[in-house]
Amino acid sequence: MRFFFTGLIMLFASQVMIAQNLDLSIDQLNPGISDYTIQLSDKNEKSTLPIRVIKGQNKGPVFTIVAGVHGYEYPPIIAVQQLMNEIDYKKLRGTLVILPIANTAAFSGRSVFYNPIDGKNLNTTFPGKQNGTITEQIAYQITNKIIPISDVFLDIHAGDANEDLISFICFYNAENFPKQTAEAKRLSELGGFENVVSYPYTLKQSEPALYAFKQAVQDGKVALSIESGKLGKVQDEAVKEIKNSVYLMLNNLTIYKKEKLVQPSIINNFTKQSYIKTDVKGFFYSDLKAGDKVIEGQTIGYVTDFFGNKIRDIKSNSSGIILYKIGTPPVNPNETIFCIASNN
Numbered sequence: 001m002r003f004f005f006t007g008l009i010m011l012f013a014s015q016v017m018i019a020q021n022l023d024l025s026i027d028q029l030n031p032g033i034s035d036y037t038i039q040l041s042d043k044n045e046k047s048t049l050p051i052r053v054i055k056g057q058n059k060g061p062v063f064t065i066v067a068g069v070h071g072y073e074y075p076p077i078i079a080v081q082q083l084m085n086e087i088d089y090k091k092l093r094g095t096l097v098i099l100p101i102a103n104t105a106a107f108s109g110r111s112v113f114y115n116p117i118d119g120k121n122l123n124t125t126f127p128g129k130q131n132g133t134i135t136e137q138i139a140y141q142i143t144n145k146i147i148p149i150s151d152v153f154l155d156i157h158a159g160d161a162n163e164d165l166i167s168f169i170c171f172y173n174a175e176n177f178p179k180q181t182a183e184a185k186r187l188s189e190l191g192g193f194e195n196v197v198s199y200p201y202t203l204k205q206s207e208p209a210l211y212a213f214k215q216a217v218q219d220g221k222v223a224l225s226i227e228s229g230k231l232g233k234v235q236d237e238a239v240k241e242i243k244n245s246v247y248l249m250l251n252n253l254t255i256y257k258k259e260k261l262v263q264p265s266i267i268n269n270f271t272k273q274s275y276i277k278t279d280v281k282g283f284f285y286s287d288l289k290a291g292d293k294v295i296e297g298q299t300i301g302y303v304t305d306f307f308g309n310k311i312r313d314i315k316s317n318s319s320g321i322i323l324y325k326i327g328t329p330p331v332n333p334n335e336t337i338f339c340i341a342s343n344n
C-alpha cells in the first residue's frame, strides 16, 4: 500500500508540497484531494503522469480509474475530468485513485494509439521498465505503484480516431483467478452497458501482460475495462454512459451514492471474438457500421490500391455483430479491420 515516487511534485488541495523522494501510504493520507504529478524523463525527453487521489472520510476499498492510456480517446478523458471534480470526498467511503490522462504526451500531441515521444503504444508495453523510454516508464509506474494499491482497477477507452465501435464493458475470463473474475463479471453486468464482453485469458504468470487491465488481472486484481465513444470525437452520450457506469459500480460497492442511474433491462453477453485483418496497404471501404450483424463468408468491405483498383475483398470469418471496425480510409498490413463478437 505504498507509493515510492522520485522527482515528484505534490499538490494538496489546501497545501503545496514539493518532494524529490516520497514514500506515501494511502493509510497515512488525510481525507480530501491530493494531486500528484510524477516527473518522467529519459535521456532526451520529459513527460508527466498526473494522479489524483480522493480519500474519503470513511475507510473502504481503493477503486482506481484510468483514462487516456490512448490520448486521442476523448470521451473517457472528459468523463473522468467531470467525475473527479464532482465527487465529494466527504461522502466517499474508501479511496479513488484517478489517472486522468495516463499518456499526456499522446494527448497533447493529438496522437492516435502511440506516444509521439518514443513511438510506443502504452497498451502493449506492460509491465514496462523503470529506466526505459517514457512510455515504458508510465507502464512501470502503473504496474508497480498503482495496481498494487488497487482493489478494483478500471481502464476506460473509446474508439480511437480511426475506430468505429459500439459501447461495451469487458473483463478477462481468467479461470486461474476465479474470485476476481466472478467479481469483474458481476461489476461488468451491473455497469450500465447492454453489451458485456468477456475475453479469453491464457496468459502465463511469466509472460508480459502488454495491456493495462490485463496486467491488473495477472497481478490478481479485480479488473475491467470500458469502451465508449468513437472516431476521436467527444460524444456527450458516451461521456454520460461512462459516468453512469462508474457511478453504478461505486454505488454497488457502497463507495459512493448517486441517484438517477440507468441500467439496461437486457444484457448481451459476448464470449467469443473473431478478428479480421488485411495483408495489404491501401484504401478501406465498407458500408457496414459497428453494431451491424454479419454472417460467416459475407463480403463486408474491400481495399483498393492508391489508384483506386480493388485489390482485396474482405469477408467475414464468423457470424455475429461488429464490435468495432476501422472507420476511416487508411489500412495497413496486419491491422485488425473488424472485430466480430458472438456468444458461441
Ligand SMILES: [Zn+2]
Residues within 6 Å of the ligand: 069, 070, 073, 157, 158, 160
Ligand atoms: Zn484505447
